[in-house]
Structures are given as structure tokens and as C-alpha cells.
Amino acid sequence: MEVFAIDWLNLLFRWAHLIVGVGWIGTSFYFIALDLSLRRREGQADGIMGSAWLVHGGGFYNVEKFTVAPDHLPDDLVWYKWEAYLTWVTGFALIILQYYLKAESYLIDPSVMALTNLQAIGISLTSLAVGWLAYNGMCRLFLGKSTIGLGATLTAFIILAAYGYSQVFSGRGALIHVGALIGTMMAFNVFRIIIPNQKKIVASLLAGEKPDPTLGQIGKQRSVHNNYLTLPVLLMMISNHYPFITNHPQSWLVVALIMVIGASFRHFLNSHEAAHGKPKEEVASYGWALGVTAVGIIAAFFFTAPVERDTSSTQLVSDAQILALSEKHCVSCHAAEPTHEFFEVAPNGTMFETIADLKRHRDIIKAQVVETDIMPLGNETGMTDEERNQLAVWIASLEDSE
Numbered sequence: 319m320e321v322f323a324i325d326w327l328n329l330l331f332r333w334a335h336l337i338v339g340v341g342w343i344g345t346s347f348y349f350i351a352l353d354l355s356l357r358r359r360e361g362q363a364d365g366i367m368g369s370a371w372l373v374h375g376g377g378f379y380n381v382e383k384f385t386v387a388p389d390h391l392p393d394d395l396v397w398y399k400w401e402a403y404l405t406w407v408t409g410f411a412l413i414i415l416q417y418y419l420k421a422e423s424y425l426i427d428p429s430v431m432a433l434t435n436l437q438a439i440g441i442s443l444t445s446l447a448v449g450w451l452a453y454n455g456m457c458r459l460f461l462g463k464s465t466i467g468l469g470a471t472l473t474a475f476i477i478l479a480a481y482g483y484s485q486v487f488s489g490r491g492a493l494i495h496v497g498a499l500i501g502t503m504m505a506f507n508v509f510r511i512i513i514p515n516q517k518k519i520v521a522s523l524l525a526g527e528k529p530d531p532t533l534g535q536i537g538k539q540r541s542v543h544n545n546y547l548t549l550p551v552l553l554m555m556i557s558n559h560y561p562f563i564t565n566h567p568q569s570w571l572v573v574a575l576i577m578v579i580g581a582s583f584r585h586f587l588n589s590h591e592a593a594h595g596k597p598k599e600e601v602a603s604y605g606w607a608l609g610v611t612a613v614g615i616i617a618a619f620f621f622t623a624p625v626e627r628d629t630s631s632t633q634l635v636s637d638a639q640i641l642a643l644s645e646k647h648c649v650s651c652h653a654a655e656p657t658h659e660f661f662e663v664a665p666n667g668t669m670f671e672t673i674a675d676l677k678r679h680r681d682i683i684k685a686q687v688v689e690t691d692i693m694p695l696g697n698e699t700g701m702t703d704e705e706r707n708q709l710a711v712w713i714a715s716l717e718d719s720e
Contacts, residue, residue, distance in 0.1 A: 321662045328415045335408035342401035343548055349398075350545045353538075354592035356383055387519050387529050395520075399513050406505035409555075413498060417442070417491060420660050423695040427488035441486055442495060449479060449499045450506050457543075461536065472543070473577050476500065476550075480573035488696055489565035490558045496573055497554030500547050507540035545588070549580030562622045565690035572622060579614035582607045624689035627710040635712040637673045643708065644670045647699040680713050688713065 356368030365385050372379040417425045421435040425442070433441070452475065460468035479499055483492035515533040522529040553576050557563045566572050589604035650658045652670040668682065669675050676683065686693040687701070688710045694701055 321660060324415060324419065325662075328412065331408050331411045331415065335405065335412060338401050338404040338408060342405045343552075345398050345401060346541070346545050346548060350542070350588060351591040352381060353383070354588055386531050386534060387523055389523070391520060391523055397513070397516075399508055402505050402508035406501060406509075409498065409501055413442075413494070417494065423660060423698060425487055425491040425696075427491070427696050429691075429697055430484075430488060431486050433486070438487065438491075442498075445479070445483070445495065446499060446502045450502055453503045454506075454510070457536075457539065461539065469546075469581075473574075473581075476577060477570060477574045481570035484569050489561070489569060489690075489692060492569060493554055493557040493564045493573070497551050497557070500551040500554065504544045504547055504551065507544055511540045512537045546581050546584050549584050550577050553580065561686050561690040561692035562624065565692045566622055572618065575614050575618040575621065579611055579618065582610040582614065586611065624685075627688065627707055633711075634715060635708045637712075639708060640676060640712050641673055643705055644676060647694050647701050647705070650699075651695070677716060680716060683709060684713050 352370055352372075355370040355372070357370065358368050362369065362382075365388070367383045367385045369380060369382040372381060418435075418439050421438050425438050426433050426435070453472065456468065456471055456475065460471070476496065476499070480492065480496045483495045486492070487495060515537045518533055519529040554573070563569065563572050586604060586607035589607065644652075648670040650656060651661050652664045652668055654664070654669060654671065656662065656664060668679055670679065670683075688706055691697065691701075691706070
């Protein structure tokens with residue numbers, strides 16, 4: 319019953335994470351698109367940066383943005399913050415349920431680094447805190463200076479973090495922590511920078527003082543970062559479903575490609591929003607971003623392509639040998655009645671108790687055991703490379719017989 323209760327909590331927090339995450343991403347995309355749509359228009363009042371005409375749901379909207387802030391604020395001012403806060407809270411709850419409570423299976427891989435559960439959790443928590451402090455320091459250092467320089471430094475920092483995680487955690491654990499690190503940076507941008515700066519601006523207005531324009535500039539810097547990091551972090555968060563990403567021997571280079579693909583495509587979308595109503599020559603000026611996205615995807619495809627094991631000189635492997643391998647390494651989880659402490663039913667309903675089961679699911683076995691080492695979880699049972707080769711030979715013989 320305990321495992322069942324944890325699974326239900328996992329489901330509920332995952333559902334909540336999606337709900338609030340959609341809300342946060344939606345507002346981020348909307349306000350960046352709104353900023354990029356602003357135009358200076360005739361007869362506009364002093365202190366107005368620009369306005370945008372919008373249509374949605376059968377209605378028309380005329381939205382104005384102040385250069386700094388209005389002279390006074392209404393009582394019904396809407397703050398956008400809880401979506402960000404709750405996205406981080408629900409995401410961290412999922413890390414606790416999936417990676418901390420089940421650290422020996424999902425977070426730790428003894429072949430990468432032999433850690434105790436407490437050591438792994440301590441590294442996780444410390445890295446997220448240090449990561450935020452380092453990122454915040456970089457932003458302060460580059461404020462008012464080179465935007466491209468900050469972007470390049472931030473990208474290099476995330477890639478370096480991905481390399482570090484890959485030397486400590488399992489494949490799944492490493493990639494989910496890259497996503498958690500980026501998510502922490504984004505959420506704390508809202509919690510520690512954007513909202514506090516907005517509150518300072520409000521306090522100045524209420525005191526009859528002129529707000530410091532630097533506060534708005536800093537908030538805008540972090541908001542743009544969040545916008546460009548959204549697409550990479552989304553892919554990182556679902557990466558555990560794709561072992562060719564998580565268990566690639568150079569997964570940190572895969573992260574580098576994801577950063578390039580996500581950021582360049584986000585730039586294309588942002589530039590497209592900004593180009594509405596502008597000459598075609600200017601619209602064509604950002605087409606390179608779509609080209610970079612396409613090249614990045616092609617490079618990622620070939621870089622992550624599985625390397626076939628050489629089975630030509632290996633003796634044939636019998637069904638009995640494969641069934642013995644399954645009993646040793648697989649059926650504790652993948653059985654009608656699992657004996658593994660973390661499962662009450664077979665994951666995804668997939669069972670490996672008979673040769674018929676193994677033959678039916680051979681593509682899954684090939685992807686997760688032969689081409690990558692994502693299974694067994696955390697290699698708890700100590701499957702050897704020789705045993706993976708035996709599976710490769712057996713699967714190859716099935717393919718040849720068809």
C-alpha cells in the first residue's frame with residue numbers, strides 16, 4: 319500500500335506540475351510576445367513606451383506599456399508569480415518522490431559513482447543552491463554589458479553542469495538535474511529578482527518617488543532568460559523517457575545540442591512576433607535561427623544514433639540462456655507479482671517472465687538494455703557487458719530468422 323500511495327502522490331504532483339507549468343509558460347510567452355509587438359504610435363502620452371493591438375476570442379484589445387511605471391496604481395493590479403512558484407514546488411516534490419525516495423534505483427549508478435542515498439541527495443541539493451548563486455552572480459556581472467556574452471557564458475555554465483552531473487549520477491538522474499537546475503534558476507528569477515524589483519517600484523510610486531529604471535531593466539533581463547530557457551528545460555524534463563538521450567556516453571554534449579536547438583527556435587519565434595507589420599527584408603533577417611534549429615536537430619539525430627554491437631563472431635545464445643538472464647536481472651520488476659520494493663505492478667505493464675514475453679518486447683529490450691544501459695534500474699543487479707552482448711546476439715538471431 320505504501321508504494322501505491324507514493325505512486326498516487328507522484329501522479330497528483332505530476333498533474334499539478336503540468337497545470338501550473340502551462341500557466342507559467344503561457345504567461346512568459348505571452349508577455350514576451352506582447353513586448354515584441356509594442357509600437358510607438360501618434361498621439362501617445364508621455365511615459366508610454368508603446369502599445370499593441372491584439373485580437374483573441376472575438377475581442378479586440380489595446381495594451382500599453384509604460385517606460386518605467388504610471389504615476390499611480392489601481393487596487394486591482396494583477397501579479398503573475400504563483401504559477402512560477404508552484405511549478406518549482408511541484409517539480410521539487412516530484413524529484414523527492416521519484417529520485418530521493420528511490421535514489422538507489424533512479425539517481426545512483428554505482429558504475430558512475432558509488433554513493434549512499436544521503437550523499438546523492440546532498441549533492442543534488444547543494445548543486446541546485448550553488449547553481450542559482452553562480453547564475454545570479456553572472457547576471458549581475460554582465461548587467462548593462464554584452465547580452466551575447468552573458469548568453470554564451472550561461473550556456474557554457476549549463477553544459478559544464480551537465481558534464482558534472484554525468485560524472486556523479488545515473489543517466490536519468492543527470493539529465494533531470496540539468497532540468498531542475500535550469501528550472502531553479504527560472505523560478506528564483508521570479509521569486510528573488512522580478513517580483514521583489516516590481517514591489518520596489520510599487521513602493522516608490524506609493525511614496526511619491528520616481529522609481530529606479532534599473533529595477534525594470536534587471537527584471538526584463540531575467541524574464542528574457544526564462545523565455546529562452548523554457549524550450550530546453552521542457553525537453554530535459556521529459557528526457558527520462560528516451561534512453562538514447564539520458565544514457566548517451568556524452569550526454570553533456572546532447573545537452574549542448576538541446577540548448578542550441580531550443581534557444582535558436584525560441585529566437586525564431588520571438589523574432590517572428592517582433593516582425594509583424596515590418597518590411598519583408600527585415601523578416602528575412604532572422605531566418606538563420608530556423609536554419610540553426612534544423613542543423614541542430616540533424617546533428618542530434620546522428621550523434622545519438624545507437625552503435626550496433628558486433629555479433630558476427632559470437633556463439634549463438636539459446637532461449638534458455640536468455641530466460642535465465644531475465645530471471646536474474648528483470649523479473650524482480652517486470653513480473654505479474656514484482657518482488658522489487660518500488661513496484662506493486664510491472665512498470666508499463668511489461669512482463670519478461672516467459673520467452674514469448676521477451677520475444678514480444680525485444681525492441682524495448684534492445685533500446686534499453688543492449689543499445690543503452692538504462693536497464694536494469696541503476697544496474698542494481700550488476701548486469702555485465704558480456705550479458706548485454708548475449709542479448710544482442712539473441713535479438714539479432716530473431717531478426718535474421720524473420
